[in-house]
Amino acid sequence: MNAPSPAETGYNFAYLDEQTKRMIRRAILKAIAIPGYQVPFASREMPMPYGWGTGGVQVTAAVIGPDDVLKVIDQGSDDTTNAVSIRKFFAKTAGVATTTRTAEATVIQTRHRIPETPLSEGQILVYQVPIPEPLRFLEPRETETRKLHALADYGLMHVKLYEDIARHGHIATTYDYPVEVAGRYVMNPSPTPKFDNPKMHRSPALQLFGAGREKRIYAVPPYTDVVSLDFEDHPFEVQRFEKPCALCAATGVYLDEVVLDDRGGRMFVCSDSDYCASRRDAGHRGEMAGDALPAGQS
Amino acid sequence: MSELPLLSARDLGKLYGARIGCEAVSFDIHEGEVLAVVGESGSGKSTLLKLLSTELAPTSGTIRYRMRDGVTRDLFALTEAERRFLLRTDWGFVRQDAREGLRMSVSAGGNVGERLMAVGERHYGRIRGTALDWLGRVEIETDRIDDLPRDFSGGMRQRLQIARNLVTHPRLVFMDEPTSGLDVSVQARLLDLVRGLVAEMGLAVIIVTHDLAVARLLSHRIMVMRHGRVIEQGLTDQVLDDPREAYTQLLVSSVLAA
Numbered sequence A: 001m002n003a004p005s006p007a008e009t010g011y012n013f014a015y016l017d018e019q020t021k022r023m024i025r026r027a028i029l030k031a032i033a034i035p036g037y038q039v040p041f042a043s044r045e046m047p048m049p050y051g052w053g054t055g056g057v058q059v060t061a062a063v064i065g066p067d068d069v070l071k072v073i074d075q076g077s078d079d080t081t082n083a084v085s086i087r088k089f090f091a092k093t094a095g096v097a098t099t100t101r102t103a104e105a106t107v108i109q110t111r112h113r114i115p116e117t118p119l120s121e122g123q124i125l126v127y128q129v130p131i132p133e134p135l136r137f138l139e140p141r142e143t144e145t146r147k148l149h150a151l152a153d154y155g156l157m158h159v160k161l162y163e164d165i166a167r168h169g170h171i172a173t174t175y176d177y178p179v180e181v182a183g184r185y186v187m188n189p190s191p192t193p194k195f196d197n198p199k200m201h202r203s204p205a206l207q208l209f210g211a212g213r214e215k216r217i218y219a220v221p222p223y224t225d226v227v228s229l230d231f232e233d234h235p236f237e238v239q240r241f242e243k244p245c246a247l248c249a250a251t252g253v254y255l256d257e258v259v260l261d262d263r264g265g266r267m268f269v270c271s272d273s274d275y276c277a278s279r280r281d282a283g284h285r286g287e288m289a290g291d292a293l294p295a296g297q298s
Numbered sequence B: 001m002s003e004l005p006l007l008s009a010r011d012l013g014k015l016y017g018a019r020i021g022c023e024a025v026s027f028d029i030h031e032g033e034v035l036a037v038v039g040e041s042g043s044g045k046s047t048l049l050k051l052l053s054t055e056l057a058p059t060s061g062t063i064r065y066r067m068r069d070g071v072t073r074d075l076f077a078l079t080e081a082e083r084r085f086l087l088r089t090d091w092g093f094v095r096q097d098a099r100e101g102l103r104m105s106v107s108a109g110g111n112v113g114e115r116l117m118a119v120g121e122r123h124y125g126r127i128r129g130t131a132l133d134w135l136g137r138v139e140i141e142t143d144r145i146d147d148l149p150r151d152f153s154g155g156m157r158q159r160l161q162i163a164r165n166l167v168t169h170p171r172l173v174f175m176d177e178p179t180s181g182l183d184v185s186v187q188a189r190l191l192d193l194v195r196g197l198v199a200e201m202g203l204a205v206i207i208v209t210h211d212l213a214v215a216r217l218l219s220h221r222i223m224v225m226r227h228g229r230v231i232e233q234g235l236t237d238q239v240l241d242d243p244r245e246a247y248t249q250l251l252v253s254s255v256l257a258a
């Protein structure tokens, strides 16, 4: 690798020292070999708070090379404080090119969303994960959850879904909706909306998950089965939106509600801001595309 | 019903360091049979129950169990996966403290349905139907199906534990002081219910109790334990009406408090 030397930038390439990156890469390789299995790793302190995705940052630091093009999204947007600061962090410590275009990126670090533009072979999607353990909510004991994974003893996951239906009449879990990976391990997709779950299924991209505080890495290799848990009589369904995006008229995408004024005015727009902008660049117009946009929504 | 015992314990012993938990315990139990293990606290009855239910590994001796496929297996030669499957299908365990036997943050229906889901049931409507049926059988109002056990009385919690355990039609149920801490009238109702279910389902039950009245009401046979050993065993009525051992005589005459 023709990485800039520490002397040039004041940092080792991508901030972490080479030994740490090798340790993380070993964890990643093991995670890829056992899809959905949570591999412990020695998570390092990063120069940002845990809530900012230090697990994802460490995974990105371990896989990124000087020729990579990085995209960082947070709630679907490239422009939040979190996304901007992570992008700047890697621009500074690794000197890599950055982009907001999904199709141009080779590494995409994300919190909350999978891009609407289908991913392709050679791309890596890195998720920032706060809570990696899907069994945690009913079984707080780590020794026991490890045993349950080892024995593929996942009845508890359905107890949670049962409780959802009993309380709400339907499966009310809309984020971090549990999936079974490669017919074996049950995994948390991180706080993505369940809308994105089908995108994980047989994706051509490599999907890596990093949990900094919990010190876990897991992975879904390309073209791996990812199935959302459900009941025969309450099958998994993604959220549906009544109207297309108000700006680009896209349908079948995940929309965010944007409050326009204090008189109850609101609109629904693509959560994936890059996707929305690309469609508008291509001439697509939603019903409110002519209106002035509120600050921060472009 | 088979001629062969469902479970056979031979020379079962457990040492905690140099201290004896229990020793030289041997017995057989058949389907449909209720065996009471009685004794004071420290008599070894709780240790014995933990050994039988594979929660503890014995220091010596064997426990053999006739599986549903008819093959008799050494319980401690089972794999962890086999052992767990046995625990949640062919066995039940009703705990003294319902908080250990129930998931307190899961609804009554979820508690009853858990075993079904653990063995692969994936139809919500069927799980709920079975849960409703079982709540009825243990005399819990079916409109409480979505309530949490923490809102239940002590007696209801124990009945919910029973439903949760029996839903997979186990053949062997362990009970650890299931009535202690309950009011006398609540106890009587619970014992009545258990007796009915045992007869109806042909269950084998191993019940540990310090309460000889419970043993008399429920059990066919009784084992009296003291200092980790079985000092007397036989048909419950015979042992309680005509105890041979002086210690059993003392127990029966209620001279010894539990």
Ligand SMILES: [Zn+2]
Pocket: A245, A246, A247, A248, A249, A250, A269, A270, A275, A276, A277, A279
């Ligand atoms: Zn749009």
